[in-house]
Amino acid sequence: MRSVKRWFSKNLIRIYAFLAFTYIFIPIIYTIIFSFNDGGKSNLAWKGFTLKNWANPCGAPEICTALGNSLKIGLTSTIFATILGTLIAFALGRYQFKGRSSTNLLIFLPMATPEIVLGASLLTMFIGLGIDTGFVTTIIAHIMFCISFVVVTVKARVASLDPRLEQAAMDLYANEWQTFRRVTLPLVAPGIAAAALLAFSLSFDDYIITNFTIGTEITFPKFVFTSAIRGVPAQANVIGASMFFIALAIVIVGQVLASKRKSKV
């Protein structure tokens, strides 16, 4: 009895972590299981196993239009936000200049503003200027809120670089551009990749801001939200589950590549 108690108190933190992970995974497992449900349009109760949702993920009306729109918006916003944010991160991480603290504040503020305020203010501006809302306004909004997250992610990577590596390159007669291309950029690349992934997932998953800026067009989160009233079709679970597995694969491949590179050095 005493040894059981000892084992328990020794492993308390592990048991706690296990319970926390269970909590984290419950809705994910639920989403995956119900992608195999033969539940018809609403997918509320378990009606039996089927593969037909996976065989025909576009089976629900409009779902693949919504998915395509989300991918388009996500990719475009990611490219722009990653470029703009990375440039700022380099300026902050590598240079001394006047106006540094106001720049930091301008980067921090969008992250400290609730999404609904960002969305509402953009819609107010678009209405005020007589601009029709749609894809362009949504991409503009997504670039705006992704920039700060890119800056923070890339800046951390730039700050952790050893400046002596760049100095060594310059000592070996590399000019500034060569140093940047051959030394700095490859070292910062994992940070930029992580930032791009983060930007894409933020954009792809956004509902609140998009709802204000998209007008009558549809995105995947908007599709899920509007169909939530009558019950979300199982095809949405198929797309959610696929996204989960794709993202997981990307992260695992990234980890493997990183550890390979480490062992090479």
Next chain:
Amino acid sequence: MAFLHVQKTTNKFKSLKNNRSLIPYLLLAPGLIWLSIFFIFPILQLGATSTKTPAGEIGFFEQTYRFQNYIDAFLASREQFYRSFLYATLATILALAIAYPLAYAIAFKSGRYKNILLVMVIAPFFTSFLLRTIAWKQILGEEGPVVSVLRAISIIGDTTTITATPFAVVTGLTYNFLPFMTLPLYASLERIDPRTMEAAGDLYANGLTTFRKVTLPLSMPGVVAGTLLTFIPASGDYINAAILGDPKSKMLGNVIDAYYFRIVDYPTAAALSFMLMVAILILVTLYIRRTGAEELV
């Protein structure tokens, strides 16, 4: 000697940077111009709209500098205001209680599984925010497993529900923002040198004292960052309240959304948004001052 060398090269580096003082501004310009046009300017527009009054047709408003709008909007929605901050605070405390031991376990007890466990923490991000919330609705809902089990063993009565309650909304908020809490906590815990904790033990501190005097103070940057990253989005969220709540658990986000899209009263919506933003900024500033974590910004 090594020190001298570093000294020399930094000087070289410095002079190089000063010669090209235009570069940082060129790097900053595109991004900061974007943020000025699509963040600062819209916020100013929001402020301007908040003092307008209706002008005849629905959806048209004229500037009359009516600051009374703020008082009217606040009095009409003060319950949701109060509720937003209450739910966000509860969700932040719950998320901290769940995430701290979890981050601690990953940082100190996971050995070679550390990276896998970190991926598992961010796994919820890989599925859609809305699908997760809807999954909770169905798990906790009328036909879901939780209610059936609790009813079968008579913990709750036949008419008691879990969804459409404040409890469900707070659960949803806690769940959805948990990774935002766990990751900064992990980052700051991981940086702690385990020898500092061993040293405390050598000086006869028991486990609790070591935690209180060494581990917790050293992990405070993570606590501050995590609580902010949870509290801010939670207080403006309305998805959880819309899916998991009922009319009595509506938050400020739901009200703003309704003023924009259903009532088409932009000034009131703008006034509420503006107040929410200012309230959060004041709270965040006070909190950062209080915890002495200015370097985070």
